[in-house]
Amino acid sequence: MTTSNDEKWINKKISRRDMLKLTSIGAAGVAIGASGFGGVMKAMGYDVFEPVADSKTTINKIDFYGRHQSGIITPVQTHIYFASLNVLVTSKQELQELFKKWTPLVVRLMNGELMVDLTTNTRVPTGDTGEAEGLDASNLSITFGVGPSLFEKLGMSHLKPKELEDLPHFPKDQLQEAFTGGDLCIQACADDPQVAFHAVRNLVRAASGKVEIKWSQAGFNSFPATGGTPRNLFAFKDGTVNPSITDAKDLNEVVWVDKGWLKGGSYLVAREIQMHLETWDRTSLKDQEATFGRYRDSGAAFGKTKEFDDFEVEAKDEKGEYIMPDISHVHLARKSGARMLRRSYSYASGVMTNTGAHDAGLLFVSFQKDPAQFTAVQNSLGRMDKMNEYVTHRGSAVFACFPGVQKGSYLGEALFNAL
Numbered sequence: 001m002t003t004s005n006d007e008k009w010i011n012k013k014i015s016r017r018d019m020l021k022l023t024s025i026g027a028a029g030v031a032i033g034a035s036g037f038g039g040v041m042k043a044m045g046y047d048v049f050e051p052v053a054d055s056k057t058t059i060n061k062i063d064f065y066g067r068h069q070s071g072i073i074t075p076v077q078t079h080i081y082f083a084s085l086n087v088l089v090t091s092k093q094e095l096q097e098l099f100k101k102w103t104p105l106v107v108r109l110m111n112g113e114l115m116v117d118l119t120t121n122t123r124v125p126t127g128d129t130g131e132a133e134g135l136d137a138s139n140l141s142i143t144f145g146v147g148p149s150l151f152e153k154l155g156m157s158h159l160k161p162k163e164l165e166d167l168p169h170f171p172k173d174q175l176q177e178a179f180t181g182g183d184l185c186i187q188a189c190a191d192d193p194q195v196a197f198h199a200v201r202n203l204v205r206a207a208s209g210k211v212e213i214k215w216s217q218a219g220f221n222s223f224p225a226t227g228g229t230p231r232n233l234f235a236f237k238d239g240t241v242n243p244s245i246t247d248a249k250d251l252n253e254v255v256w257v258d259k260g261w262l263k264g265g266s267y268l269v270a271r272e273i274q275m276h277l278e279t280w281d282r283t284s285l286k287d288q289e290a291t292f293g294r295y296r297d298s299g300a301a302f303g304k305t306k307e308f309d310d311f312e313v314e315a316k317d318e319k320g321e322y323i324m325p326d327i328s329h330v331h332l333a334r335k336s337g338a339r340m341l342r343r344s345y346s347y348a349s350g351v352m353t354n355t356g357a358h359d360a361g362l363l364f365v366s367f368q369k370d371p372a373q374f375t376a377v378q379n380s381l382g383r384m385d386k387m388n389e390y391v392t393h394r395g396s397a398v399f400a401c402f403p404g405v406q407k408g409s410y411l412g413e414a415l416f417n418a419l
């Protein structure tokens, strides 16, 4: 690390007297060689941020640094561990310190490394909980967002983007506090469930006393051996119509925020949606297909043969009836005219104790440049969506996900610089 980099990350203002002290230490050449300028600053009580680089040798690794955070246009991994957190810190400065602390830890986790180097002292708790030892980086991505409630809590309301509001109540919502809201989110996705869980567990542990988990959800996606779109727990291909993650123009139109401190970031909507599998399993295949307006096996839209064949939502048959039923999920979603990048995961969390039914469903996750895009689609689905018979929305949250981090910077820097 260079001296100029170190200097950039000094939290407190350095007084002239302190600077003189430092200069004399430097002149005397004491200890600086071993620990560097950063070490000296730390010893003097200054909080110094030490960046960690993306590893060039780790296999199955997603880069941390870049224009955008990982986990948004990263190819979808097989597992998610999503945590919504409330902050216990009471000042912006403490929150900034937390993100400075988290940043190098996140790079290490995404490098497939332990959070901290192992100690041989068995008398103290270990710095890393250890369950990811021997596992590779597993394409771990970690995405941080801030929720509307954070801004008022920490006296930063003037910096809350006007788009960042709790989602409105939708007609069929049965939201439970236990799956709703949160000041911050950590979305960890990986091709190994333990790697994703380990990341969240250790980041929360490193923030002990500063954050608490409000709600969390583990999820999975299974990809066909030959590749392609995963199927949800209703057995339908889910994620067919999505912006291409390599089409920069489309992503700028649909996903990336282009103004203010959030420029290069995106809004994440999370919906915990229970799927009533027992009811679905009693439904004929014909009705199941009519629910989506797509064929189950091929994933093609009604009247088409291949999954990605384009369709005209208003197209009618010779009897003058819509080819894609007008109350089907896809018809209504498409008709809204709004677009989003969906990145959802199935979950199966045991049994509903009151009914004995599966507690299973979809952790719906979408990214968009404005949460209004989600609201437009959900309003279009409204009370009409034929899928409503089979699902219950029980959780909802929205977060502004920071732009990407450049080496030497830290998560959320643009927000804190705007303070």
Ligand SMILES: C=CC1=C(C)c2cc3[nH]c(cc4nc(cc5[nH]c(cc1n2)c(C)c5CCC(=O)O)C(CCC(=O)O)=C4C)c(C)c3C=C
Residues within 6 Å of the ligand: 232, 234, 236, 237, 238, 239, 240, 241, 242, 271, 273, 274, 275, 292, 294, 329, 330, 333, 334, 339, 340, 361, 362, 364, 374, 377, 378, 381, 391
């Ligand atoms: C408000 C946004 C959406 C919610 C909530 C939602 C829930 C949900 N969806 C499925 C299954 C499928 N959805 C499909 C397509 C689709 N869904 C949305 C939006 C929401 N879905 C959009 C924008 C689209 C694409 C519409 C289009 O333009 O074609 C499909 C079809 C295949 C696909 O394109 O992915 C399925 C299947 C479930 C099970 C669910 C909640 C549990």
Ligand SMILES: [Fe+2]
Residues within 6 Å of the ligand: 329, 333
């Ligand atoms: Fe959908």
